[in-house]
Amino acid sequence: MATEVIDIRRFDPGDFAPLFQAEAQAWNHQLRWDHAPAARVISNCLADRRLVGYALVNEGRIEGYSFFLCEDEKGLVGDFFLAPAFRHQALRLLNHVLETLTATPGVRRVEAQLPHFSAQELEPCFHEYGFTSYMRRFMSLKLAAPRQPAVPAVFVIEPWERRHDHLAAEFIYRTYRGHIDAVINDQYASSEGAERLIDNIFDLRGCGEPVSQASLVAVHRATQRLAGLVALTTVRPGTAHIPQVAVASEFQSGGLGTALLDLAFREAANRGHREVTLTVTDLNQGAQRLYERMGFETFSTFGAFVWNN
Secondary structure (H helix, E strand, C coil): CCCEEEEHHHCCHHHHHHHHHHHHHHHHHHHCCCCHHHHHHHHHHHHCCCCEEEEEEECCEEEEEEEEEEECCEEEEEEEEECHHHHHHHHHHHHHHHHHHHCCCCCCEEEEEECCCCHHHHHHHHHHCCCEEEEEEEEEEECCCCCCCCCCCCEEEEECCHHHHHHHHHHHHHHCCCCHHHHHCHHHHCHHHHHHHHHHHHCCCECEEECHHHCEEEEECCCCCEEEEEEEEEEECCEEEEEEEEECHHHCCCCHHHHHHHHHHHHHHHCCCCEEEEEEECCCHHHHHHHHHHCCEEEEEEEEEEEEC
């Protein structure tokens, strides 16, 4: 039987079980992340026929899949994974996804960040549809001996409580104005989008389980304005992740970003985490240099892709 690309709504969640197991292993071994919570959400959505996408099927067995979402004028590739033996068919599956998304009436923008593939592997198909590509990387730091934080005296640092969310969203929007990450992810391009980003971290658990005492905000003493923030989550036992860190432009290069991270890392280590990971865009060279000075090392690279019509 020839390999086929079929609408995922024709299958039951149980049909995906072997592939989900392979994907969970890839997330754990390659990206240091427990994918089980996300897989449960995906399975529930498949059961309700709420996901749109395609499955790569060989001799009746699902060997790859992708689903995508459309909200207003934006399309988003939610997941894209193939069993290792069928990785060579990634561009075939991706072509179906991009052909559908870019032809969907009303869709003016499509975003995709696909961590199981390098940018180079998928660029031929994305470029054919007019996408711009950006290199991103996963980095990690061992937490065996966290540094003693040196907090500049002009700031007060306190736990990030939910009462901070609205001001944090405005702060993220202002801080990322014109930033490369706002080009890749348009949630950074508006205060409303930043609120959805915060909800994804703290309510939807889209980046792991939040660690409340290690998620922090910095307040400038003289003006009482937010000057910086950091969110920290747990993505698997022993591994923490930084889904968000930001410092206001006027306070950058003054040690605040390092202090926020060191405080978060100390709390993470106290809670039994042995390492912390994060992602960074290659064009964000200032942040990448900071992470490298702190001891972070790259363990995986992947592509982010954006299409605007």
